[in-house]
Amino acid sequence: MSPAFLVEPDSASAEPLRSLRLAIEARLGSRETKGLVFTSPSPGDGRSTISANYALVAAHIQRPVLLIDADMRKPSLHTMFDLPLTPGLVDVLRDRLDPWEATHTFPALGGLNVLTAGSSLQRPGDVAASTAMGVLLEKVYNECEAVVLDSPPLLTAADAPGLASHARTEVVMITNRSGKRRQLVSALRKLTVTEANIVGLVINREGALAGDF
Amino acid sequence: MTAADVYRALWRHKWFILVLTAACVAGAWYATVQQTKRYEAAALVRVQERGRAAAGNPSAALQASQELAQTYARLIGSGALREDMKTLVAACTRPSARDTSASSCEWLVGRRRAGLAPGTISSVKLTADNVQDLDLLSIMARSESPRDALVAAAAAPDALRRFIRRTAPPSERVVTVKAPTSSSLVSRHLALNVTIAFMLGLIFSGALALLLELFRDRLPEADELEVAVGHPVLATIPTLRLRQRAPPPQVGLDAAAPTGEYVDSEEAASPAGSGAAPERRA
Numbered sequence: 001m002s003p004a005f006l007v008e009p010d011s012a013s014a015e016p017l018r019s020l021r022l023a024i025e026a027r028l029g030s031r032e033t034k035g036l037v038f039t040s041p042s043p044g045d046g047r048s049t050i051s052a053n054y055a056l057v058a059a060h061i062q063r064p065v066l067l068i069d070a071d072m073r074k075p076s077l078h079t080m081f082d083l084p085l086t087p088g089l090v091d092v093l094r095d096r097l098d099p100w101e102a103t104h105t106f107p108a109l110g111g112l113n114v115l116t117a118g119s120s121l122q123r124p125g126d127v128a129a130s131t132a133m134g135v136l137l138e139k140v141y142n143e144c145e146a147v148v149l150d151s152p153p154l155l156t157a158a159d160a161p162g163l164a165s166h167a168r169t170e171v172v173m174i175t176n177r178s179g180k181r182r183q184l185v186s187a188l189r190k191l192t193v194t195e196a197n198i199v200g201l202v203i204n205r206e207g208a209l210a211g212d213f
Numbered sequence: 214m215t216a217a218d219v220y221r222a223l224w225r226h227k228w229f230i231l232v233l234t235a236a237c238v239a240g241a242w243y244a245t246v247q248q249t250k251r252y253e254a255a256a257l258v259r260v261q262e263r264g265r266a267a268a269g270n271p272s273a274a275l276q277a278s279q280e281l282a283q284t285y286a287r288l289i290g291s292g293a294l295r296e297d298m299k300t301l302v303a304a305c306t307r308p309s310a311r312d313t314s315a316s317s318c319e320w321l322v323g324r325r326r327a328g329l330a331p332g333t334i335s336s337v338k339l340t341a342d343n344v345q346d347l348d349l350l351s352i353m354a355r356s357e358s359p360r361d362a363l364v365a366a367a368a369a370p371d372a373l374r375r376f377i378r379r380t381a382p383p384s385e386r387v388v389t390v391k392a393p394t395s396s397s398l399v400s401r402h403l404a405l406n407v408t409i410a411f412m413l414g415l416i417f418s419g420a421l422a423l424l425l426e427l428f429r430d431r432l433p434e435a436d437e438l439e440v441a442v443g444h445p446v447l448a449t450i451p452t453l454r455l456r457q458r459a460p461p462p463q464v465g466l467d468a469a470a471p472t473g474e475y476v477d478s479e480e481a482a483s484p485a486g487s488g489a490a491p492e493r494r495a
Contacts, residue, residue, distance in 0.1 A: 180432070198444050206435075206449035207449075
């Protein structure tokens with residue numbers, strides 16, 4: 001089965017994601033940020049789709065790029081990329097594995113590296129802000145040009161602030177066009193309280209795609 | 214909320230507005246069509262006061278007659294003729310009343326007596342209008358039955374005569390100017406009702422759409438959102454076309470930690486390569 005839910009890098013669908021990459025690059029400027037936590041207020045905002053496609057577009061320009069499924073409650077990237085769920089992030093943290101042992105590389109997708117969520121955990125909320133996670137991120141930040149983390153929705157789990165508490169990590173907030181303003185404000189407040197660095201917002205499903213050239 | 218915001222909100226709810234307006238129009242059309250048909254017949258009479266006319270003052274007589282017509286129009290509208298109508302119909306439709314050409318039953322000449330009942334005829338709604346600038350009185354009878362409306366309108370002048378005879382001085386008299394010949398279906402105003410329903414539906418659904426918009430807690434436009442939450446909008450992503458293409462060919466990469474070496478998908482393509490699985494670093 002081919003990786004579904006991904007844009008063709010040469011198609012018009014990739015252009016908004018390229019714009020997003022450029023905007024993030026411009027926004028980060030000279031900051032040493034390596035990890036981008038993609039989160040959203042609620043489930044179904046298109047968080048995983050955007051993070052995966054952002055990583056795909058970035059992988060064609062920045063190399064290497066690592067996409068981590070940090071949604072340990074409801075992982076979805078393994079389905080998108082047709083990968084086994086384990087071994088993944090949780091296994092790497094628990095068994096102290098080399099992250100590259102559990103990473104899958106897609107040469108035909110610009111060499112994109114994908115680390116799935118791994119085995120299920122009883123208390124995934126404790127993992128995001130843990131020291132082990134910090135050590136792991138530090139390692140992959142040193143070895144990658146960019147690391148994209150797909151995290152759970154903010155209003156249902158506090159993983160994103162936990163992830164963003166690590167050094168060189170910032171948050172990209174995705175919101176659905178049909179989402180509620182109150183929810184977005186609540187989610188942003190959660191991040192502000194934990195002093196997470198927010199790169200900016202991405203409004204998803206804003207109208208129809210313009211045609212190809 | 215600016216005019217542009219109102220326009221945008223209405224445009225966003227266009228289907229809601231259209232459907233609700235269509236429902237209002239359909240409801241008005243159905244209600245109008247379901248309305249009971251009503252028929253109307255009218256008789257035209259002149260109420261005269263003979264004393265003043267005889268005194269050779271036509272202007273005063275006309276004015277007096279107009280005033281009389283107005284008074285009787287109000288009386289007829291209040292149902293004052295009901296009892297006289299009942300008595301009249303009862304007298305003329307009795308089996309023993311064979312001679313309908315008698316002065317009090319002339320209204321019945323040429324009309325079928327079968328099925329006529331005093332109660333039914335007297336319950337027909339009578340109204341009257343004074344004809345503008347004339348001493349004429351138009352008496353209208355409305356009923357669900359075209360025959361009852363016609364008979365009631367025909368009998369109304371005689372019933373009025375009886376009423377005047379009982380209650381007014383003998384100088385007043387009623388002359389039938391035009392007896393009713395047929396009754397007509399009163400328009401149900403279908404077009405008018407539908408138009409009103411359309412206008413009201415449009416206004417009501419538009420107001421409701423704006424109210425929904427107000428309570429929906431919708432995300433504002435990108436520029437307003439930036440100001441509202443204090444963070445920049447990096448991009449707006451439209452609904453993407455996602456692929457379902459053939460699996461990319463698999464090629465071997467350096468198994469060590471990532472080197473940043475990039476293998477272009479075209480370079481990587483091999484004629485025999487068709488595996489979907491990515492490489493697992495080990």
